[in-house]
Amino acid sequence: MAGTVQWIAESVQEILQISELTLQTFLVFCVTFLLAYVIFKRSRNLPPYPAGRVPVLGHILALGRAPHVKVTAWRRRYGDVFTIKIGSVDVVVLNGYTAVKDALVDRSDLFASRPPDYLFDAITGSGKDIIGARWGPGFRQRKRFAIATLRNLGMKVGRGSFEEKIQEEATYLRNRVAENNGQPFDIAHDVRVTVANVICSMVFGKRYDYEDETFRELSEAIVTILVEVATGKIINIFPLLRFVPVVNRSRTNALEAFYKVRNVLSEEISRHREHLDRENPRDFLDFCLLELEQQEKVDGLTEENVMYMAQDLFFAGTDTTANTLLWSLLYMTLNPDIQDKVQEELDAVVGESLPTLSHRSQLPYVNACLLEVMRIRTLFPFAGHATTQEVKVQGYDIPEGTAV
Structure with a gap:
């Protein structure tokens, strides 16, 4: 035993001499290594990994071109809760009514954050909005304020509803269809204008003509951003690729479109400030500008927050609704x-x-x-959600900040 200890001591001394390390540096390294080992070992009770994981890429190749189909197939083998590796990042996948309801309804506060998303963060101010914001007081206050404001503006059922504006836009669309006299035409642009005008009425207090150039630029830029964010996921996995020409095209296109949206929104905010009626706010921007002055409901609200929140309404409401209507029309035709x-x-x-x-x-x-x-x-x-603290799901431990 004494001989073994002496051998270890001599080996350590030899290593220190060769590498020119001090004993203090060596001990710090050992303690750091042991702490890291303990921390990572303690958090490894994650749900199981499916087969197909490879170094660096994780499950990216195994997921293929239709990842939602692949995780559905994996569910049959690994159950309703499992973990996939996206690059070096663990992502917990929840399937089935019970697991999803538990996370998004019964314990929604524990899954209410967002995982890092390099490209989306770049166009939402790294969480200065609502959609991409991380869990915390700022996010909760902005979300409550936005929902209350939209309800004041008529996003509800019953008296004072925004229904009349929707019906008005539906009538414009119906008239546009009638102008074609039964001849074939592409309705996509007109449907997107109709949906976006409903959002514009709520956010800006006005609607745009179908051929308005500013409006066309705004709606096309929003579609471009959503498409590029969806196709540029590789940059989120390997952020250094944003410096590689061609590969970073999604980022370049998304940011170029974002600046167009920002310019339109900034002009509208300036126009609203000039004509603000503090006694009779007319639209979402008016309510936001009043809150900027009063700072009663959202601590530290800035004009930048207002711009990103208004942008969220277009992201969440325009392309999603328009695409649902277009698919509906296609299936009706077929x-x-x-x-x-x-x-x-x-x-x-x-x-x-x-x-x-x-x-x-x-x-x-x-x-x-x-x-x-x-x-x-x-x-x-x-x-895409992320945990706000460590949480147990069906016997597994999911660390705080894990993408779900």
């Missing part, structure tokens, strides 16, 4: 028998007027068709 049944139910319940939310309970077939479109063509198969 299934004329179902289209006829939808029309019959609308004629019987609504008649010559425009439908309202109060008709919804009387239109079960129309509702079923809309829900079926959203089931077939899910806009976001993955809902």
Whole structure:
């Protein structure tokens, strides 16, 4: 035993002499290594990893071109909760009603943060908005303020609803369709204008003409951002690739489009400040400018926050709704028998007027068709969340800040 100890001591001394390390530096290195080992070992009770993980890339190659299909297949083998490696990052995947309801409904506060997303963070001010913000007092205050403001502006059912504006835009769209006199045409632009104008009415207090150049630039820039963020995920996994030409094209295009959106929103904020009626706020920007002056509900709210929050409303509401409507129209066209049944139910319940939310309970077939479109063509198969603290899910330990 004494001989072994002497051998270890002599070996350590020889290593220190060769590497020119001091004994103090060597001890610091050993302690650091042991602490790291303990910390990482303690947090390894993660859900199981599927097969197919490789160094550096993790499960990227195994996920293929349809990752939502692959994780559905893995669910059958590994259960409702498992972990995939995206590059060097652990991402916990939840499948099934029970696991998802537990996380997003029953314990929503524990899964209410967002994981780092380099490209999306770059266009949301690294969490200065609502959609991409990390969990914390600032996020909660901005979210409560935005929801309360939108309700004041009519985002609700019943008296004072924003329904009339939606019906007004639907009428404009109907008239645009009629102008084609039954001839084939591409309705995509008109649908996007209609949806975006509903958002514009709420945010800016005005609507734009279908051919307005500023509006066209705004709507096209929003679509570009959403497309490039979706296709530029490789930069999120390996951020250093943002310096590599061609590979960083998604980042370049997204930021170029973002600056166009920012310019439009900045001009609108300036215009609203000049004509602000403090007694009668008209739209979302008016309410935000009043809060900037009063600082009553959102601590430290800045004009930059206002710009990013307004941008969120366009991101969340424009392309998502427009794409759902376009898929609905396509499926109606491909299934004329179902289209006829939808029309019959609308004629019987609504008649010559425009439908309202109060008709919804009387239109079960129309509702079923809309829900079926959203089931077939899910806009976001993955809902990206992150844990706000360490949490246990079905016996596994998920560390704070883990992407889910």
